Amino acid sequence: MTAAAQTSAHRACVAPMMDWTDRHCRFFHRQLTARALLYTEMVTAQAVRHGDRVRLLGFDPREAPVALQLGGSDPALLADAARWGEDFGYAEINLNVGCPSDRVQEGRFGACLMAEPALVAACVAAMRAAVRVPVTVKCRIGIDDQDSEAALDRFVSTVAAAGCKTFIVHARKAWLKGLSPKENREIPPLDYDRVYRLKSFHHGLNIIINGGISSNDSVIKHLEVVDGVMLGRAAYQQPWPLASIDAEVFGIAPQVRTRSEAVARMKPYIAEELARGTWLSRITRHMLGLYHGEPGGRLWRRILSEGSHREGAGLGVIDRALACVERPALALAAE
Numbered sequence: 001m002t003a004a005a006q007t008s009a010h011r012a013c014v015a016p017m018m019d020w021t022d023r024h025c026r027f028f029h030r031q032l033t034a035r036a037l038l039y040t041e042m043v044t045a046q047a048v049r050h051g052d053r054v055r056l057l058g059f060d061p062r063e064a065p066v067a068l069q070l071g072g073s074d075p076a077l078l079a080d081a082a083r084w085g086e087d088f089g090y091a092e093i094n095l096n097v098g099c100p101s102d103r104v105q106e107g108r109f110g111a112c113l114m115a116e117p118a119l120v121a122a123c124v125a126a127m128r129a130a131v132r133v134p135v136t137v138k139c140r141i142g143i144d145d146q147d148s149e150a151a152l153d154r155f156v157s158t159v160a161a162a163g164c165k166t167f168i169v170h171a172r173k174a175w176l177k178g179l180s181p182k183e184n185r186e187i188p189p190l191d192y193d194r195v196y197r198l199k200s201f202h203h204g205l206n207i208i209i210n211g212g213i214s215s216n217d218s219v220i221k222h223l224e225v226v227d228g229v230m231l232g233r234a235a236y237q238q239p240w241p242l243a244s245i246d247a248e249v250f251g252i253a254p255q256v257r258t259r260s261e262a263v264a265r266m267k268p269y270i271a272e273e274l275a276r277g278t279w280l281s282r283i284t285r286h287m288l289g290l291y292h293g294e295p296g297g298r299l300w301r302r303i304l305s306e307g308s309h310r311e312g313a314g315l316g317v318i319d320r321a322l323a324c325v326e327r328p329a330l331a332l333a334a335e
Contacts, residue, residue: 010228013037045072045081067092075126100174121162281308296325
């Protein structure tokens with residue numbers, strides 16, 4: 001992939017989110033946008049080495065393009081995991097240097113690695129030598145008291161020297177002690193200007209901004225300065241704006257024009273999964289926010305939430321929810 005193509009792929013992407021961006025979530029998001037780059041949940045290199053690779057790495061080709069996010073700090077192990085990821089068809093391998101959870105720190109990966117830029121560089125070099133697809137890094141603007149611009153610049157420069165050309169930067173520092181992962185997403189203040197300045201220092205790198213971005217208008221504004229924008233929980237909690245990304249960011253025709261069309265595109269996939277024994281709730285939990293803010297939106301969520309968990313629940317649950325939400329007067333009366 002050329003540098004220009006890689007930059008284009010990252011103009012809008014959806015963040016790797018533990019317990020959220022599983023394969024069902026990605027399939028749903030792909031029905032809304034043809035071009036946004038989707039990411040897996042973080043998978044540890046150790047798990048890839050010893051676990052069920054089909055379960056951990058397998059994905060439906062209809063989700064593509066998808067990037068695999070890995071966690072780890074052993075260059076050789078990460079190289080093997082990256083190679084397996086490429087074999088499964090991922091378009092990119094991303095190294096997690098941003099997660100602040102205690103479990104991740106105990107494994108010596110995630111945000112704590114920002115204190116070891118030489119090790120991250122060694123990991124990137126090993127992964128790049130093992131695969132042909134791009135290897136990227138997702139990090140924070142700093143950790144604990146090590147949050148100066150000089151420290152961030154030193155980290156990026158060191159890792160870039162190992163061949164990493166794309167950095168996805170969450171515009172918050174991470175406190176490794178004293179804050180939970182949830183608090184680390186909310187309490188440290190956002191500093192978009194620092195990410196902007198990082199781009200101004202490194203014109204030759206692709207700098208993708210992440211953190212607290214909740215609207216397509218914000219995406220467009222950030223793209224005036226940086227190379228791409230990564231959407232996080234906003235894309236999960238209120239997914240419908242993803243349907244405008246193709247037109248507004250990539251300049252192509254939208255994938256779907258109505259929410260009901262998005263639901264219709266999901267139904268064959270859901271039927272396939274139900275036939276494999278997947279519980280309906282595993283899929284519909286990712287669709288709960290589709291009608292956020294719309295008349296009948298609460299009823300849509302309630303019908304899906306209550307009905308999808310029942311044994312044997314099928315497409316009829318979705319049809320009932322859709323019938324209510326697409327007839328606002330009935331939906332409001334029912335609420």
